[in-house]
Amino acid sequence: MDYVIWVAVITELFIILSTSLNLTVGVAGVLSLAHAAFYGIGAYCSALLSQNIGTPFWFNVLVGSALAGVFGLLLGIPSLKLRGDYMAIATLGFGEIIRVGLNNWESFTGGAAGIAGIPRPSLFGFRFDSPERYLVLVSFFTVVSVIIIYRIANSPFGNILKAIREDPVAAEALGKNTTYYKILALVIGSVFAGMTGALYACYITFIHPSNFTLFESIFVLCMVVLGGMGSIKGSVIGAIVLVTLPELLRFVGIPSGLVAPCRQILYSIALIFLMLFRPRGIWGESDITKS
Amino acid sequence: MLSQLIINGIIAGSIYALIAIGYTMVYGVLKFINFAHGELFTLGGYFTYLFFVVCKLNFVFSCVLAILAVMLTGILIERIAYRPLREKSRLATLITAIGISIFLQNIIILAFGSRVKSIRFSGMGQSLEVMGVFITPIQIAIFFATVILMIITFLFINKTKLGKAMRSVTDSIKTAQILGINVDRAISTTFALGSALAAIAGILVSLDQDMWPTMGINAGLRAFTAAVLGGIGNIRGAVLGGFVIGLVENIAIWNLPSGLKDMIAFLILLCILWFRPIGLLGKVKDEAV
Numbered sequence: 001m002d003y004v005i006w007v008a009v010i011t012e013l014f015i016i017l018s019t020s021l022n023l024t025v026g027v028a029g030v031l032s033l034a035h036a037a038f039y040g041i042g043a044y045c046s047a048l049l050s051q052n053i054g055t056p057f058w059f060n061v062l063v064g065s066a067l068a069g070v071f072g073l074l075l076g077i078p079s080l081k082l083r084g085d086y087m088a089i090a091t092l093g094f095g096e097i098i099r100v101g102l103n104n105w106e107s108f109t110g111g112a113a114g115i116a117g118i119p120r121p122s123l124f125g126f127r128f129d130s131p132e133r134y135l136v137l138v139s140f141f142t143v144v145s146v147i148i149i150y151r152i153a154n155s156p157f158g159n160i161l162k163a164i165r166e167d168p169v170a171a172e173a174l175g176k177n178t179t180y181y182k183i184l185a186l187v188i189g190s191v192f193a194g195m196t197g198a199l200y201a202c203y204i205t206f207i208h209p210s211n212f213t214l215f216e217s218i219f220v221l222c223m224v225v226l227g228g229m230g231s232i233k234g235s236v237i238g239a240i241v242l243v244t245l246p247e248l249l250r251f252v253g254i255p256s257g258l259v260a261p262c263r264q265i266l267y268s269i270a271l272i273f274l275m276l277f278r279p280r281g282i283w284g285e286s287d288i289t290k291s
Numbered sequence: 292m293l294s295q296l297i298i299n300g301i302i303a304g305s306i307y308a309l310i311a312i313g314y315t316m317v318y319g320v321l322k323f324i325n326f327a328h329g330e331l332f333t334l335g336g337y338f339t340y341l342f343f344v345v346c347k348l349n350f351v352f353s354c355v356l357a358i359l360a361v362m363l364t365g366i367l368i369e370r371i372a373y374r375p376l377r378e379k380s381r382l383a384t385l386i387t388a389i390g391i392s393i394f395l396q397n398i399i400i401l402a403f404g405s406r407v408k409s410i411r412f413s414g415m416g417q418s419l420e421v422m423g424v425f426i427t428p429i430q431i432a433i434f435f436a437t438v439i440l441m442i443i444t445f446l447f448i449n450k451t452k453l454g455k456a457m458r459s460v461t462d463s464i465k466t467a468q469i470l471g472i473n474v475d476r477a478i479s480t481t482f483a484l485g486s487a488l489a490a491i492a493g494i495l496v497s498l499d500q501d502m503w504p505t506m507g508i509n510a511g512l513r514a515f516t517a518a519v520l521g522g523i524g525n526i527r528g529a530v531l532g533g534f535v536i537g538l539v540e541n542i543a544i545w546n547l548p549s550g551l552k553d554m555i556a557f558l559i560l561l562c563i564l565w566f567r568p569i570g571l572l573g574k575v576k577d578e579a580v
Contacts (some may be wrong), residue, residue: 031382083394085324085381089515090564093557096512100557104550214508218389225386261405268397271390275383277374289329 005131009203011243012135012142013196018223019149021134025221026229027153028185029165033217035097036070039175040212040222042197044102044109047118047207057121061198068182068194069187072127075184095214121202133273134203141199145192145233150232152188161185162230180198215264215289224266225274229285237282242267295424296541302430304537305437308431309519311529312444313485319461319524320481326388327368329511330395331486334361336494336502337399340410345493358490365486366479374475392507398502407501427575429499432533436495440488441530448526461524509553510524513540516560522573531571 021035045067055063075187079090102109109115116199120129121137128137152158164171164178172178201207223242227234246263254262310332317325338357342348348356372391411511418425448454456477459467468474476577496502496510521528540555563570 067349078561082564082568083401085385086564086568088382088385089324089519090561092512092566093516093560097554097557097561100550100554104554106549215393218393221386261400264393265399265401268390268392268394272372272387274395275387275390276372279379279383 002131005135007244008166009131009135009138011240012138013200013203014220014223014243015142015236016145016196016199016241017220018227018239019146019232020189020196021220022227022232022235023149023153023161023192024185024189024213025224026231026235027158027165028161028182028250029047029084030067030080030186032091032186032189033088033129033214033221034091034095034098035189035193035220036214036216038072038193039197039200039216040098040102040207040209041068041071042194043201043207043212044115044197045194045215046198047201048109049114050202051115051117055119055124057202061195064074064198065191065195067150068197069191071225072187072190073183076186080179080182087291092214095217099209099213102212108208112209114206114211115201116206118201118205118207120153120205138199138203141195145195146232149192153230153232157181165230173255180210185271219267222271226281227279230285231281231283234281234283293297293405293542294422296545298426298430300538300541301534302433302537303344303541304386304534305434306492306496307397307514307517307532307536308530308533309437309440309488309495310510311517311533312441312526313489314515314518314522315374315521315526315529316457316481316485318364318518320457320464320478321373321377321384322372323371323384324515325389325485326385326483326511327391328489329507329509329514330392330399330506330515331361331365331489332493332496333399333512334364334395334505335490336382336410336497336506337403337493338490339494339497340403340408340502343453344410354494356485357494361490361493362483362486363483365489369482370480374478389467392511395455396505396507403504405504407503408497410497411499426533427499429495433495433499436491440491444484444488444526457481460511471504471564512560513556516556519560519568520563520570525570525572528570535571545574565573 017035017039021032024030024032024035046064049055049060049063050057052077075091075094079087079094082090103112105111115274120127120134122128128134160176162183163174164176164181168178196259219242224235225234225238226242227238246259246266249259250256250260296450310328313328313331314325317323317328330507335357338360339353342356343350348351367435368391372387373384376387418427448457453476456467456472457480459470459472460474460477464474467477492510493502496506511574513536514533517532518529519532520535521532536556536559539559543555544552
């Protein structure tokens with residue numbers, strides 16, 4: 001039962017990650033390969049706060065999200081004037097710098113050993129210490145986040161993002177500052193990623209830099225591509241499918257050492273085939289392959 | 292101490308330069324970042340391991356087979372994964388290339404395991420001391436092989452008919468097509484040449500150091516940085532960029548903690564993208580990123 005709850009919590013965390021990345025990649029058309037870095041910033045920020053200062057849970061989540069947003073802004077301002085693929089590479093470089101930084105700044109982040117013993121959260125004297133209680137807490141955050149992201153994607157602001165994605169020149173001609181809107185889309189995405197990181201840190205209670213690698217970003221990107229660019233519903237389904245399906249690999253008798261490479265091969269083949277044969281994904285409203 | 296670091300930087304730079312030429316050539320013809328190029332470098336080492344250590348073939352023959360196998364892989368990747376997307380957006384091709392890169396890494400892990408492998412000869416890895424600087428015969432070979440290969444590449448691109456076709460495709464695929472140049476063949480040649488250079492770089496590194504399945508990520512990202520630094524699409528720029536990255540990385544650890552070495556290439560990459568996206572040798576008329 002605990003295993004089922006564990007899968008459910010991880011699935012919900014990835015639902016927040018994939019829907020928020022979809023806001024950046026799918027709705028605004030800004031390919032970010034730094035999502036895991038923002039996720040990591042949120043996780044480390046809340047873990048360090050709760051361990052070193054002992055600040056309450058809601059405060060850590062808030063500061064973790066805000067710090068990820070600030071980093072998103074710092075990355076976005078100089079990078080988002082670049083053309084699509086170069087911007088993607090800039091976000092990749094940024095993500096690697098964060099990961100190498102977490103790995104090597106030992107006195108502050110614990111280096112490659114990571115941070116262990118992160119306290120479980122409590123709100124108004126109620127402790128979320130059992131898996132069931134934590135599932136309730138994460139479900140609340142997931143539902144609220146998905147609703148907010150859905151509302152943003154379908155708001156007038158979201159429509160401007162879609163216009164920029166479809167035709168940046170036309171959007172510019174209508175007087176929209178495309179760089180400004182793209183930066184906002186990146187910042188909103190990174191705030192949600194930071195929040196997810198803070199939730200993850202106090203659920204797992206042990207984090208280390210290899211939780212937040214480039215592969216993790218690509219994994220979330222797989223969910224977005226599978227579900228369909230711009231479709232929030234699709235990203236939810238994409239996250240559920242890609243987190244739970246590989247769990248089945250554990251039960252079909254593949255040696256545990258081979259599970260990770262087999263999973264990654266499945267993801268990579270899915271990514272290639274989707275791009276070649278169904279670039280819209282399941283419910284995508286936009287086709288990323290048109291130039 | 293400093294002279295040792297400079298030598299180390301030049302050796303590392305030679306490898307980066309060899310890989311960077313492939314990145315920059317593919318960018319030249321297809322205008323996209325072939326993210327899977329680093330894995331061709333890894334495959335060069337592993338194919339040599341397969342033929343030389345596992346199949347116990349003659350060493351030179353193993354190397355030739357490995358280079359041919361990697362060239363074939365490169366051509367096949369272009370055929371299967373990139374050609375259908377040629378008219379599509381660059382983001383789609385970039386995502387496909389990332390998929391190919393993860394696919395190849397994990398195939399290598401399944402085939403050879405994730406532990407490090409080595410094909411070093413006994414004796415060849417021993418350091419010689421020349422004027423207070425330690426250097427292995429393999430490292431000397433890396434440097435000279437790189438210089439020779441670069442000269443061959445320049446001659447191929449500038450003096451042969453296929454090279455001429457590649458250059459015209461680089462200028463404009465449409466114009467080349469109108470003039471009756473076989474564009475598909477020119478693009479395949481570009482991938483074959485880039486793959487061969489990456490494979491040779493992989494073989495040279497695997498003779499000098501241990502190899503592991505994901506080593507292509509680090510080397511590939513540094514080589515990509517080198518290509519951007521030199522001005523993407525510009526072959527001389529890629530060579531210059533490779534040596535600059537190798538030297539800066541190695542000299543910087545003189546004063547900085549060694550953990551930061553991994554960060555330097557990315558810092559250079561971000562600074563170049565932010566402040567001079569056309570690179571050192573790029574011309575303004577070239578397409579700015």
